[in-house]
Amino acid sequence: MSVQQPVLTPPHGGETVISSGGSSVEMKVESSQSGGDYGAVLWTVRAGEEPPLHTHSREDELVYVVQGQLIARVGDARVDVGPGAYAALPRGVPHTIEVVGDQATLLVSFVPGGFERFLVPLDGKRPDPAAFGLTLP
Numbered sequence: 001m002s003v004q005q006p007v008l009t010p011p012h013g014g015e016t017v018i019s020s021g022g023s024s025v026e027m028k029v030e031s032s033q034s035g036g037d038y039g040a041v042l043w044t045v046r047a048g049e050e051p052p053l054h055t056h057s058r059e060d061e062l063v064y065v066v067q068g069q070l071i072a073r074v075g076d077a078r079v080d081v082g083p084g085a086y087a088a089l090p091r092g093v094p095h096t097i098e099v100v101g102d103q104a105t106l107l108v109s110f111v112p113g114g115f116e117r118f119l120v121p122l123d124g125k126r127p128d129p130a131a132f133g134l135t136l137p
Contacts, residue, residue, distance in 0.1 A: 007033045023049040027120045031113025039113030043106045047099040058133035059110040061089040068104025070097045
């Protein structure tokens, strides 16, 4: 992965989707800005709105915990994590998070890019997980 052109997204400057429960996903880098190499979002997830256990078939997921406390499930492992924690999750490994407290904020990158549009859809409609190579048990 090589950055070809600068991408500068100011705070609250990216396209944002807010759920009915108050979670939000802000686009930081869309894959079209990186030649498809990667995409990144800032995700503030409220307790009760965590994703189900899932597996990516097309991309690796890189996660940095900005704020909050989580229980991360990666494969069979359960790990308590907080601000400053980082995870590199290869495709094919089932994973999810559980928010401890009210909410947590994560900086999430996908390599290669594209999956960010599952979280911030172009048309505002809920996308089909299978169309994005996502498996839910």
